[in-house]
Amino acid sequence: MKRYLLATVIFCSALVWGCKENNTTAPDLGFIEVNPRTVAVTIPYDDFVSGFQVYGGYGSxxxxxxxxxxxxxxxxxxxxxxxxxxxxxxxDVVGSDGVxxxxxxxxxxxxxxxxxxxxxxxxxxxxxxxxxxxxxxxxxxxxxxxxxxxxxxxxxxxxxxxxxxxxxxxxxxxxxxxxxxxxxxxxxxxxxxxxxxxxxxxxxxxxxxxxxxxxxxxxxxxxxxxxxxxxxxxxxxxxxxxxxxxxxxxxxxxxxxxxxEGVPPAPVGWLRVGGTPSWRSVISLTIPSTVDGTVDLCGAVGCQVDLREVDLNLAELVLTTRQPQSGFQPQDTTVLDLRRVLNPELLPKSPLGSVLLPAATIVPPALFSTDVGAEVSFTVTRFVREVLEVAAETGSVPDASLVLLSLLEPSDIGFASFAGSGGVGAPELRLLFTVANEVGLP
Known part of the structure; x- marks a missing residue:
């Protein structure tokens, strides 16, 4: 029994010695140090929206x-x-004779x-x-x-x-x-x-x-x-x-x-969706190629992050609800869809692209009455990725337009209303992305 134990100890010692020898003589493989950082940024309205337009008359x-x-x-x-x-x-009348x-x-x-x-x-x-x-x-x-x-x-x-x-x-x-x-x-x-x-x-x-x-x-x-x-x-x-x-x-x-009675005209300064006939809101976007980095990423001196070089995890278009005119507040749940406008020159009858949202956005009526000022987010990750991929290939970010519409047109007398340009509640674009390494100073 002692002989087996001694042999085992000698065998293990040889293995350890051999491993140490291999590590000290192994060549330098040149591994690159990776320090991924996940960052969340919010792009304000003026930095990604070039304009918007509200169109009515869809369906009856x-x-x-x-x-x-x-x-x-x-x-x-x-x-x-x-x-x-x-x-x-x-x-057909049955007579007295039963015929x-x-x-x-x-x-x-x-x-x-x-x-x-x-x-x-x-x-x-x-x-x-x-x-x-x-x-x-x-x-x-x-x-x-x-x-x-x-x-x-x-x-x-x-x-x-x-x-x-x-x-x-x-x-x-x-x-x-x-x-x-x-x-x-x-x-x-x-x-x-x-x-x-x-x-x-x-x-x-x-x-x-x-x-x-x-x-x-x-x-x-x-x-x-x-x-x-x-x-x-x-x-x-x-x-x-x-x-x-x-x-x-x-x-x-x-x-x-x-x-x-008294259907209001197209709004000026805010977005409208739904109603009877239905309204649609078209948002023209110019997504920036670079954004300001966060303090955690750049430090106190600041830096620029090139969105064409990051790994985009999530992109959300964030709208803020507002109260529609009296008599036209939604009485039921509003189901919203978001699509790309394929030919903006043909608006309001431009063909639309496929569905962008992973699922339709369901908005309860209270958000347009008792709970106005609530944020409603639309996941547009795939859309933003496609825009940035084109930018990486061509060197410039292409203009694009999205249309916000009711999934069913019409579906309610009332319509959804969202804050537009300027002021509190203006649309925002929120991005969550990963940067592989430290970002250099500008």
Whole structure:
């Protein structure tokens, strides 16, 4: 046992001696000392933005897919416009012999308008008064506004009266979403309202030459708002073959839109995104090739960091929220997208590049009301890297433009608003990068 222990000690000693000999006689491999430093810098507005422009008119209320009705709701007044499908000219009537026959000689004796509401959005906790009007002027759904009835190529016609022109009141009712729950809390929210219309109103729809061109819905209770997802006109008719029988015929909607009073013009000095029709903000960028280094990196004397030579870890465009005009604050979450403008000369219709953000930026409505002044960051690392790569190849940083837009256009009556040039809250570009070695003095 002692012989094995002694042999082991001698063997290990030889290994140690051999290693020491190799280290002392090894050649100098010339390794370069690397001292990486990670630095965060913030580039102010004036040092990376050459200008910005706000454009409107993307999409229309007709793309919203539902009607919106509001009266002095956070300052907004909104009315819904709906056209109905072609009225029926015949009905299948079952005779006394049990055989169904088509009757084309119908007498209409009134009916009702049935409205269906969204039970998620709106002031559902309070009753909402709704009045139904017959519209007597021609209007075009995709282009109708509070002021204008038709605005197509070569044809622009204003309403004779703002907000839908001359109107004929057909009836009114009160929508109370929780009316059934007062009797049984387990019942779902009520989502319909039926408003009776008389035979004279029905006759207006049967007379295309001088009658109604659709319905207008207006709220009658101040401070309320609802979304109308569907409208049906249910007609009561008496067939000639069965004069003692009343047959109901249902007519659906063919065109749904809404008009908003007092849509503000394009802003001057700040950014706007979203709304109906939707707004977009284009930011023209001139990213600097060098930035001032930090004290930790440069010391008290200062130095310049060439961004073309660093390893960029993160780049963020930082915007600060501001409060939009009264009546146009977002009522729902705003989902924002950021893309590169491929041909700025063609704005506002320039084609756009692919998605830049790793994920859409979701902004809650409170950031534009009770929590204004909050920072919203957009990750633009890939975009800034591409710009700096071009700069490294060509020797100069190329100009580029980004457009901030709503992911869905339109998605809300209200719009997002951000601080623009100058002052507190102006856009900033935050960079996080790694410098491989110490930075030399300028």
């Amino acid at each position: 209320a007709a793309d919203f897919g539902r009607g919106v009705v509001a009266l002095d709701f956070a300052g907004a007044n909104v009315r819904a416009l709906m056209k109905i499908e072609d009225l029926p000219t015949s009905a 169904s026959r088509t009757d084309s000689d119908l007498s209409f004796v009134g009916g009702r308008v049935v409205l269906s509401f969204d039970t998620i959005d709106g002031t559902l906790n309070v009753p909402v008064g709704i009045e139904v009007f017959g519209v007597v002027e021609e209007w075009h759904g995709p282009t109708a506004t509070w002021d204008v009835a038709v605005d197509t190529a070569g044809d622009r016609r204003d309403w004779t009266q703002l907000g839908g022109g001359a109107l004929n009141s057909l009836g009114a009712g009160t929508y109370a979403a929780f009316s059934d729950q007062q009797f049984d809390p387990e019942l779902p929210l009520l989502d319909t309202l039926s408003i009776s219309v008389d035979s004279a109103a029905v006759a207006g729809f049967l007379n295309p030459g001088g009658g109604s061109t659709g319905f207008l819905l207006a709220a009658t209770f101040s401070g309320t708002s609802v979304n109308v997802v569907d409208l049906k006109l249910v007609l009561n008719t008496v067939p000639s073959t069965q004069p003692d029988t009343v047959v109901e015929l249902s007519v659906g909607t063919d065109d749904v839109t809404f008009i908003i």
